[in-house]
Amino acid sequence: MRTTPITAVFGLLLVTTFAVGGKERYYDSGSAASMPMVADRPGDAAVEQMIKDLGAEDWRTREQAGRDLAAQGERALPYMRRVLLATDNPEVQRRLAVLVKKLDFERLVAPKLVTLSAKDQSAQDIVTDIAKQTGYKIDTSNMQMNTKHSFEFNDAPFWKAIDAVATACGCTVQTDYQDDTIRLYNQDSVSPYMAYAGPFRFTATNINCNRSVQLSNLSRRGGSDRVTEYMSLSFQVQSEPKNPMLSISQPELVVATDNLGGSMLPPRENNNYAYRSGYYNQGNRSHNQSMSVNLTRVDRGATSIKELKGRVRIELLSGTSPEVTVTDPLKVKKKSFTGRTADLEVTSVDADANNKGVYTVNVTAKNRAPVDPRRGDDYMWANNLQQRIELSDENGNKYFSYGMQSSSYTPGGYQMTLMFGPDDRRTGRPAPFKLSAPTRLVLTEWHTVTHEVTFEFKNVPLP
Known part of the structure; x- marks a missing residue:
């Protein structure tokens, strides 16, 4: 009897999706992108023997097999997942679950x-x-x-x-x-102020400075500072293609000094120390995000930021798995489906009368996850739904999503009207394959990993 919890299977069976390019x-x-998350056949004899040895009677053989598989790295993951989902050996199951989780995390956070x-x-x-x-x-x-x-x-x-x-x-x-x-x-043009951290690139974009002088309502006793100065450094974070970002925390500054040795750290209450999940981007899939940090300028004679070091927590999309699959969606009218994280009602999927090959999808989604009682249902969970719904034909070719045409929050859930078509509107190029009528509509579940990243800029000029 299988003993692996179903939640573990959801976390380990990841089916990565990739956008389809034009011409x-x-x-x-294709070596990395085309590697299946779960192999459909056994691997080479050496890898299969290592996996088998995880259940050997001799503990030394089991330990050595684990080390050998770890040394194989990412290329062995599809075969390890294949056995993990099929084996009835509890020892092999346990060791593979640990190995797959470790290697998959390392795959995400290593460049x-x-x-x-x-x-x-x-x-x-x-x-x-x-x-x-x-x-x-x-x-x-x-x-x-x-x-x-x-x-x-x-x-x-x-x-x-x-x-x-x-x-x-x-x-x-x-x-x-x-x-x-x-x-x-x-x-x-060039961007000379960059910082690299694993699979992430941080690019400083600009410094905003605002200085004001109070001219009225001054203290009769004096001593108050009439001049107030606010400063912020803006920057972008780019992730490697294998590392889609879903959200990122407010940056926390650790060190900030100017070229004269003065600290540029703002007061603690203004340094955004509290971690706010989804503060930036709010759950949408992206490889590029922008943010800023507050700074304090103590000595106006300073001409540069000698060193600025901070950290952020980045929520990464590690993979996806089908959550709700609707076959023959063109024939479905106002039918409900139950997923693990959301209920989905498909109202209709219709061909657009004015655009050949374009389809309109009307759905309503309900959140099944527990709601934070301090915040209520703020519908932040719905922000990525349009990116999680896919439409494909009988050959598995996916239509390009044209995004949401309309949406509304109702007591019955989050209603959306989406459009899908055969052309990539981001590039203006058609799909490199011929699409037939859609035969599958899929709501995917996103699996995530949160990783803390430290970044550092040096010798950035001040205004």
């Missing part, structure tokens, strides 16, 4: 590494090599690819490698399409 010039090996030696090679060849090593889609249709460059990377984190190549080619790196594609653009 961009992609350099994508992809790049090793290459390029001498007078074209930018195209270099980008192709980086794409093959990481498995990431890199769109270079807006950059010059015939220039020659030389690079030496030895286990360089992905962001450092791609930034170095982009800078040498006179390009900037952008991740603002909310998909898993890295785009390089020819652009006569």
Whole structure:
């Protein structure tokens, strides 16, 4: 009899989804992105033997098998998950559950590494090599690819490698399409103040400073400060394609000093120490988020921030699994379905009379998760629903989501009207495959991991 709790299966059986690109010039090996989360067949003999040895009678054999599987890393995960979901051996089950959780977390929080030696090679060849090593889609249709460059990377984190190549080619790196594609653009601008932390890149964007002088209602006894100055540093956080972010906490400053040695930390009550889940982005899937931190300027003679160190907690999307599956949605009218986190009523799925190949989906969702009594049902849970609903044809090809056309909160739940079509409106390009009529509507469940990240900026000029 199986003993694995169903909640563990939900957490470990992750089916990662990837946005479908158009006809961009992609350099994508597919090695990482196409790796199945759960293998449909056994792995090579060595990996299968290691998994089998987890249930060996000799404890030393079991321990060695665990170490050997851990050394295999990410490539063994699909085969480990396959056995985890099928085995009846409680010892194998227990050890695999621990190993899969550990390796999956490490997969999320570790950067992809790049090793290459390029001498007078074209930018195209270099980008192709980086794409093959990481498995990431890199769109270079807006950059010059015939220039020659030389690079030496030895286990360089992905962001450092791609930034170095982009800078040498006179390009900037952008991740603002909310998909898993890295785009390089020819652009006569640079962002020199960056910080790298694992699979994340922090980019300082600007400093806002506001100074005011009180001219009335002054204290007769004097001593009060008539001048008030407010300052904030704004920055962006970009995540690698394998690390979609759902929300991020208010940054907490640990160190902030100017070039004269003075502290720039604001008073504790203004330093946003309390962790507020979903404070930024409120649950939507994204690879790019913006935020700011408050600063205090003690000495106006200071000309730069010598060191600024802070930390944030980032909620990452580790994978998805089908929660509600509706077959033949075009035939469904006002029918309810029960999921693990939400109830979904499909009112209708209809072809758009004015746009060929476009479909309108009308649904109502109800939250099944416990509601915080201090806050009530604030419907923050509904913010990502439009990204969790997928429409696909009989071949499994997914329609592009055109987002919410309308929404409303009612006592019966959260009502939405969504549109899906065959073209990628973000890029203006059609799908690279022919779509037939939709045969499946799926509400996916998102599995998340929260990871604390420390970042640091140095020698940032002050206004």
